[in-house]
Amino acid sequence: MPKGLAILTSGGDSAGMNPAVKCAVEYANQKGYQTHLVYDGLRGLIADNIVPATRDLVSGLLHRGGTLLRSSRSPEFFDIEVRRKAYENLVRRGIGNLIVIGGDGSFRALNQFHSDFGIPFAGIPATIDNDIAGTDYCLGVDTALNVIRESVDSIRDTASSFSRAFVIEVMGRHCGYLALTSALACGAEICLVPEIPYDLESIGARLKHDIANGRRYVIAVVAEGTKMGDYLTRWINDSIGMEARLTVLGHVQRGGSPTVQDRIMAYNTKIR
DSSP states (O other), X not given: OOOEXXXXXXXXXXXXXHHHHHHHHHHHHHTTOEEEEETTHHHHHHHTOEEEOOGGGSTTOTTOOSOTTOOOOOGGGGSHHHHHHHHHHHHHTTEEEEEEEEOHHHHHHHHHHXXXXXXXXXXXXXXXXXXXXXXXXXXXXXXXXXXXXXXXXXXXXXXXXXXOEEEEEEOOSSOOHHHHHHHHHHTOSEEEOTTSOOOHHHHHHHHHHHHHTTOOOEEEEEEGGGOOHHHHHHHIIIIIOOOEEEEEOGGGGGOSOOOHHHHHHHHTOOOO
């Protein structure tokens, strides 16, 4: 009898998780696995919130944002006795393989679980931060970038109308990929990311020169990890002399129907 396989989503949600679940289930079934779904991420493993992956549960997922399997943060999973409970739940159901769709925190948790109990797992990178080692692209990034692009384009309209500066803070605690890429795509005048040093004096001199030569508004994109959103807004007001506003995009970046790229990337999932 083939071994059972369970699929879960964990950590921060991202568009592309649902298509990845659907594609992983279909591929695993083709390979003869008895496929299951885990609801509520790592907490679902602990609480035995595991069900067979029937056709109706994975139908109509390609266009859905977020994760219908739901997710959770689960610090308790790093307690060995809690992990043992999750292991016993899998053994009782005949599940000997796992697929986790998430970020590096989820992969670390499952790697520890493998070290403890020998349950192999495959990790499908899905995080809008795009900060997983060993891959150039994580599911959800293109959708998040398009949400940011649409927001910045809309903000640009009001910035030009009132001759103001707008600072747009995007997600990225340790990685500035979203900020840097969206700044390039939207033609922002300022971009601050955690990985690259910046010199506000130099930036200020450039902006003052541009304003003297006719620039009427400024768009700045900053990664949340710089913790510079509020400060940069005040600095533009006080040092540059242009009225400035701060917009924090927040969790809107995680939502939305997956773009074509994120849907197609999910089909590249291969379980070996």
